[in-house]
Amino acid sequence: xxxxxxxxxxxxxxxxxxxxxxxxxxxxxxxxxxxxHGPGRHGG
Amino acid sequence: xxxxxxxxxxxVHVASSVGWIGAVFTSLVVAAIALGTEDAQIVRAAYxxxxxxxxxxxxxxxLASLASGLVQSLGTRWGLLRHYWVIVKLTMNVFxxxxxxxxxxxLDHLSAxxxxxxxxxxxxxxxxxxxxIHAAAAIALLLVALVLSVYKPRGETGFRAVEASGRSSDRxxxx
Numbered sequence: 655x656x657x658x659x660x661x662x663x664x665x666x667x668x669x670x671x672x673x674x675x676x677x678x679x680x681x682x683x684x685x686x687x688x689x690x691h692g693p694g695r696h697g698g
Numbered sequence: 699x700x701x702x703x704x705x706x707x708x709x710v711h712v713a714s715s716v717g718w719i720g721a722v723f724t725s726l727v728v729a730a731i732a733l734g735t736e737d738a739q740i741v742r743a744a745y746x747x748x749x750x751x752x753x754x755x756x757x758x759x760x761l762a763s764l765a766s767g768l769v770q771s772l773g774t775r776w777g778l779l780r781h782y783w784v785i786v787k788l789t790m791n792v793f794x795x796x797x798x799x800x801x802x803x804x805l806d807h808l809s810a811x812x813x814x815x816x817x818x819x820x821x822x823x824x825x826x827x828x829x830x831i832h833a834a835a836a837i838a839l840l841l842v843a844l845v846l847s848v849y850k851p852r853g854e855t856g857f858r859a860v861e862a863s864g865r866s867s868d869r870x871x872x873x
Contacts, residue, residue: 663854663855663856665782665853666782666851666852666853668782668851668853669782669786669853672786676789693800693801693802693803693804
């Protein structure tokens with residue numbers, strides 16, 4: 655009831671999905687970096 | 699920003715962004731050719747091509763896309779922080795450009811390894827799926843950014859750096 659007509663903006667669902675996917679990608683990248691897959695380390 | 703400059707900026711942004719996608723597609727094909735052959739000459743040629751392709755097309759186009767996108771958002775009513783789709787697209791662009799600049803070290807390394815491989819077997823040994831994986835991931839990311847810029851999904855952050863004056867001529871140009 656209190657929220658009715660207020661200026662509080664809800665985060666769109668698509669933004670939440672992008673945020674979750676983005677966070678997962680960042681976690682994967684950190685794991686890959688910790689596992690030794692960094693720049694210049696390929697093809698040795 | 700006048701309509702003339704706004705349109706000119708949009709042309710630069712679309713051209714650099716779409717050109718970036720095309721250049722990544724080229725990189726993907728070259729990387730796939732290198733990975734799928736047993737011919738040492740082709741492997742050497744592919745990795746020698748990937749490095750300048752990165753420095754002279756991917757990097758300039760990515761930076762042009764980022765810079766022109768910033769100008770477009772700051773110079774129009776879309777704003778930099780007013781719409782979620784602009785923020786998400788900017789984040790993706792910064793991320794892709796950053797990863798590309800870091801990955802250029804790998805392409806430099808692969809190019810040097812292909813150039814200095816003393817034998818055909820050594821050249822074949824340079825092959826790695828890494829450039830193909832990175833190119834495929836970049837294409838996926840850039841296509842998502844393209845879809846965002848075409849569909850412009852709704853959602854305002856509530857942040858207004860410049861209050862709307864209500865003039866219809868200042869409304870965002872949908873592309």
